[in-house]
Amino acid sequence: MNMKIRRRLFIAACLIPGLVIFALFKVYPTIQVFEKSLFLWTGIGDEPKFIGLKNFTDLFQDDVFLLSLRNTGFLMLVVPVFTILIALINASILTRSRLKERGLYRTLFFFPSVLSFVVIAILWSFIYHPTIGFVNSGLELLGLGDWAMAWLGDQRTVLWALAITLVWQAAGYYMVMYMAGIDGISPDLYEAASIDGATPIQQFWHITIPMLWEIIRVTIVFSINGVLTISFVVVSIMTAGGPDRHSEVVMTYLYSQAFTNSNFGYAMAIGVVIFVLSLLLALISNRLTERRVN
Template sequence: MEKKQRSGFILFCIMPTLVIFSIFVVYPVSMVFYKSLFQSSGFGGNEIFVGFENFIYLFSDKTFLISLKNTGFLMLVVPVISLTLALIFASVLSFGQLREKAVYRTIFFFPSILSFVVIGILWSFIYHPNMGIVNDLLTFMGLEEFTMTWLGERSTVLWAIALVLVWQSTGYYMVMYLAGMDGVPKELYEAASIDGANSFVQFTKITIPMLWEIIRVTIIFSINGVLNISFVIVTVMTAGGPNNASEVALTYMYEQAFNNANFGYAMAIAVVVFSFSIILALISNRLTERDIQ
């Protein structure tokens, strides 16, 4: 009887959360999968059931394939660079003899609290071919031959956007690593120093293993974060140009839905992107999994 009462009480406590989650997450996601099977304008017009035709057409759509490739590039490159830098910066701030640690922590974390739209506008000016800091700095250093239209060249635009995403996210993950490093027992480092281990050995043999679970979490956060943030950054900075060179899957989905009134096709894109992100997260989780003895 007590077990039933306890189960009922737990169910009563979590029921409001389950209801809200179902309304605002489960139902919309289910409707995306359902609507992807129809041809629809999304504005109250007739819906025509087409089955998997939207998905079949997707993989013959050159623009979508370009956007998917660009999305995959950002989801692979940005986490590697940003998490590596975050780990290095966190290590320096945690173990380095710096009197201005609090100031550096604030400076590094500041980009993480800015609006994505503000970040996009700010970096658009930084990359501006005539007024931008990048080209002005290259000119000042006597490297005029390297100045270019950074957001207007197919060879540089995606790397330019990747740099913005790295700049925005590194400080956020650095703070997470700092919190983890503060919880590592100092006795471990003292014992390692007595045994003759240098700083690099301590970092690889103590710090990283002790932070491993946090690192795994940040990898998944970073992959999904890039997917969401890149939509805003690309929309503000390049709108997918030049010639779809910076188009990402979510900007193409938005274009199909609201510019072309092709909601069924847009929902099919959403399903593929959702599946793509889940697969990447599962792969990263599997690759970083380790046995705890």
């Protein structure tokens, strides 16, 4: 057996176990979701009943689902924008400035990213608490007590309150990615720009952003899809979908349909819609942020 064949066998031996596990726990369940979405199935020992696309037609006539889809869309639009903007600004300041406390600030900004989502949700529930919460207490100390409200209990503010929580959790993680990218930019570019009279803000827009653009594209996709996962935990703990379903997101609605209503076929249909929307958003964001070379 020559060296070339032995090398291929070694590569196959390394790859096949991982591919089998991936197919078993990722590909096969995904196929099952698409299949079961075409059935009426309670998941409690009964035989699934084939109903075709009825779950999907019912889905888009379901007011609660449409509201959860709108809420999810709001979070997927607002959270990535503010997360990436804050992360970029913090990364640029902490990398380019001469602050003596840079190490401390890096640790403080990154700390929320290592906390459990459950801990973050409980922490911010207390922050927004209408009587003992930090937000209302701070407003009263500033003489703005008339602005105090039940932030998680008001339809006008609940999504913004959740968005702030999600941005706080994720900004430090993306900041570290951008800092690594900025460290890879040649200092000569900034020195030349300074000599030409460019201000720090101009350097940020014309050097930092263009040089980090490929990293930014990746983080946009990560952030959009991350909202789906994190929002499930945060909403479940902080609001349970209230008030009056105005913080319901598609993942919490899927969970309630499957494990509260035992309507697994309907929940699978929601999962299919989430999968398709996530894929479309990833493709659209990549297309919109693609650099076009003339």
